[in-house]
Amino acid sequence: MTxxxxxxxxxxxRINMLFDFYEQLLTEKQQTFLKYYFHDDYSLGEIATEFNISRQAVYEHVKRAEAVLENCESKLKLLAKHEAAEQWLQKLDAAAETLADGDLREELMAIAQGLRNE
Incomplete structure (x- = not known):
C-alpha cells in the first residue's frame, strides 16, 4: 500500500467516523453524497451521473459537507472523546488481563464491555 x-x-x-457522530447536522443532499462517496466508494462522476448534475457540483457538496463535519468536530470534539475513551478501555482490558484474581478480572472486563455498549 502506498x-x-x-x-x-x-x-x-475519519470522514466515516465524523459522519457517524454528526450526520444529522448535514443537509439531506450532503448526507447522500457523503454516503455514496465515502461509504459506498462511488466516484464523483458516478454520483454526478446518478443525480444528473455536474461532477463539479458533487465535488462542491462533498467538500462543503467535509468542512461541516470538521467544523463540528473542532467545536464538539465527540470523535476525539470517543477515541480517548477507547484508549482508556484498552488500558483497562490490559490491566484486567494481568490480574491473577479471576473474579476481579472478570468484573473489570465486564465493566469495560458495559462502557463500550453505552
Missing part, C-alpha cells in the same frame, strides 16, 4: 493510499484510507475512515 503512502497516498494509506492517507486516502485514513481520510475515508
Amino acid at each position: 503512502v497516498h493510499e494509506t492517507d486516502a484510507l485514513a481520510k475515508t475512515t
Whole structure:
C-alpha cells in the first residue's frame, strides 16, 4: 500500500467516523453524497451521473459537507472523546488481563464491555 493510499484510507475512515457522530447536522443532499462517496466508494462522476448534475457540483457538496463535519468536530470534539475513551478501555482490558484474581478480572472486563455498549 502506498503512502497516498494509506492517507486516502485514513481520510475515508475519519470522514466515516465524523459522519457517524454528526450526520444529522448535514443537509439531506450532503448526507447522500457523503454516503455514496465515502461509504459506498462511488466516484464523483458516478454520483454526478446518478443525480444528473455536474461532477463539479458533487465535488462542491462533498467538500462543503467535509468542512461541516470538521467544523463540528473542532467545536464538539465527540470523535476525539470517543477515541480517548477507547484508549482508556484498552488500558483497562490490559490491566484486567494481568490480574491473577479471576473474579476481579472478570468484573473489570465486564465493566469495560458495559462502557463500550453505552
